[in-house]
Amino acid sequence: MPIEAKSLNEECGLFGIWNQKHAAYLTYDGLHALQHRGQEGAGIVANQNGHLKRHKGLGLLTHVFNKPEYLESLPGKAALGHVRYSTAGSHGIENIQPMMFTGIHAYPFALAHNGNLTNAKTLRKQLTDDGQTFKASSDSEILGKLIENNPKPNFIDRLKDSLNQIRGGFAFILMTPDSMIAALDPNGFRPLVIGKRDDGSTIICSETCALDQVHAKYVRDVEPGEIVIVNDDGIKSEKFTDNTELSVCSMEYIYFSRPDSVIRGVSVSRARHRMGQILAKEQPTPNADVVMAVPNSSFEAAIGYSTASGIPFDMGLVKNQYVARTFIEPTQSEREHGVRMKLSVVRPAVEGKNIVLVDDSIVRGTTSKYIVRLLKANGAKSVNVRIASPVLKFPCFYGIDIRTADELIGAHYSVDGIRKQIESDSLGYLSVNGLTKAIGHLSNNQYNGLCTAYFDGNYPTKLYDYQKEFDEEAKDLGLYKGMKA
Ligand SMILES: O=P(O)(O)OC[C@H]1O[C@H](OP(=O)(O)OP(=O)(O)O)[C@H](O)[C@@H]1O
Numbered sequence: 001m002p003i004e005a006k007s008l009n010e011e012c013g014l015f016g017i018w019n020q021k022h023a024a025y026l027t028y029d030g031l032h033a034l035q036h037r038g039q040e041g042a043g044i045v046a047n048q049n050g051h052l053k054r055h056k057g058l059g060l061l062t063h064v065f066n067k068p069e070y071l072e073s074l075p076g077k078a079a080l081g082h083v084r085y086s087t088a089g090s091h092g093i094e095n096i097q098p099m100m101f102t103g104i105h106a107y108p109f110a111l112a113h114n115g116n117l118t119n120a121k122t123l124r125k126q127l128t129d130d131g132q133t134f135k136a137s138s139d140s141e142i143l144g145k146l147i148e149n150n151p152k153p154n155f156i157d158r159l160k161d162s163l164n165q166i167r168g169g170f171a172f173i174l175m176t177p178d179s180m181i182a183a184l185d186p187n188g189f190r191p192l193v194i195g196k197r198d199d200g201s202t203i204i205c206s207e208t209c210a211l212d213q214v215h216a217k218y219v220r221d222v223e224p225g226e227i228v229i230v231n232d233d234g235i236k237s238e239k240f241t242d243n244t245e246l247s248v249c250s251m252e253y254i255y256f257s258r259p260d261s262v263i264r265g266v267s268v269s270r271a272r273h274r275m276g277q278i279l280a281k282e283q284p285t286p287n288a289d290v291v292m293a294v295p296n297s298s299f300e301a302a303i304g305y306s307t308a309s310g311i312p313f314d315m316g317l318v319k320n321q322y323v324a325r326t327f328i329e330p331t332q333s334e335r336e337h338g339v340r341m342k343l344s345v346v347r348p349a350v351e352g353k354n355i356v357l358v359d360d361s362i363v364r365g366t367t368s369k370y371i372v373r374l375l376k377a378n379g380a381k382s383v384n385v386r387i388a389s390p391v392l393k394f395p396c397f398y399g400i401d402i403r404t405a406d407e408l409i410g411a412h413y414s415v416d417g418i419r420k421q422i423e424s425d426s427l428g429y430l431s432v433n434g435l436t437k438a439i440g441h442l443s444n445n446q447y448n449g450l451c452t453a454y455f456d457g458n459y460p461t462k463l464y465d466y467q468k469e470f471d472e473e474a475k476d477l478g479l480y481k482g483m484k485a
């Protein structure tokens, strides 16, 4: 199974549409705009007069739907699609979504999930002890199993009960014979938006870039703790809990989401610009000749740095758009090979220059180290690395597949230690305050509406099944040393 040797792996993408005669085709187009969120597999379930039918497979969307008959075989006026990057369970076909369920009520439904459940292990054990069997190994199947086995006669009641049992990061879209239903976790970690097309169809999807793709207008974001029910009677909103506290994953703004998306009223592209501008103020580089980006995700931050500092921007690095894929789990040497296959240098832009190299993040340090060496080998006088986010030193349990701090260079070294490792002349990071300022105030709560746990260890929820292991690791690596826990 081909896995791209990336450092930060994207999350899943969801797209659902109700009341459109070409529902599966528009879902395909919408998923195409969300392909950056997951490349391991894709699937679409169509709803034709209450009958649910699915096609799914491993690999990119274009690969899974590489014959016209696959979409032709999915007629119906509603559809639900998913692109997957795994955070739990294997990379196998059994974990590719949407997943389908029926259960004791003989009421079929399909389910698509973005995020990661923090109490999946416990719930899985409880369900298994109760005699349930699972088809997949990911966490996503758990919500389906809970709904299937809940005795309440009404589907929404079964869903509410089940949503109140799961913990962690979750944006769900479900397709039943008569409704499309979306739900968002009480912290709203993952983006989820509602849109409308002029033809009267309603769309719910992960990012606004997918709304633009299918010519839909943005209506609003789904709220934490909310259930949105779309059917032939219109749109209805309910809550499964009032115990909510918005803390959107800041990594969505820094790296994951597409720059043309808008999350909770904040343009991802403009937020990255501001991260670069604030970084230029916090971490100036006197006497530099040129600002360069590490394509693709740091372009906006680098342009922001250049605008705020007055140092001209230039393209010193080129990214091969035909991404090299490896056929084994990424190892360190695979990653180095991956970066080499991906990035090359424009020598005349680099030779004899003092360079400010802006990237959005350092995970393991593979990319920065390789680029610093590459730029120096091409005659750069100095390479000053500036990172448009704070030091990444804590793992994420809500949907990014950094499950242990051990793999993060920021968990092992001080900023100067990292500088030595990546062999740069200087290194500077954006502060957590700077990051929060760049994104803006999303809420008046203690988190300003943002999860910055990867940088400050301030997790907005208990970590449940992961807590013990995390506490031990945090202690071993001294992650909170010198920090207010
Ligand atoms: O320190 P490292 O472990 O090397 O990881 C950091 C790099 O990973 C991400 O980019 P990625 O290569 O995934 O691709 P993109 O920016 O082109 O999306 C990120 O934007 C950094 O450039």
Ligand SMILES: NC(=O)CC[C@H](N)C(=O)O
Pocket (backbone or CB within 6 Å): 010, 011, 012, 084, 085, 086, 087, 088, 089, 095, 113, 114, 115, 116, 117, 138, 139, 140, 399
């Ligand atoms: N990246 C995601 O959102 C993944 C969803 C789910 N946890 C899975 O592993 O399939």
Ligand SMILES: [Mg+2]
Pocket (backbone or CB within 6 Å): 294, 295, 296, 297, 298, 359, 360
């Ligand atoms: Mg990058």
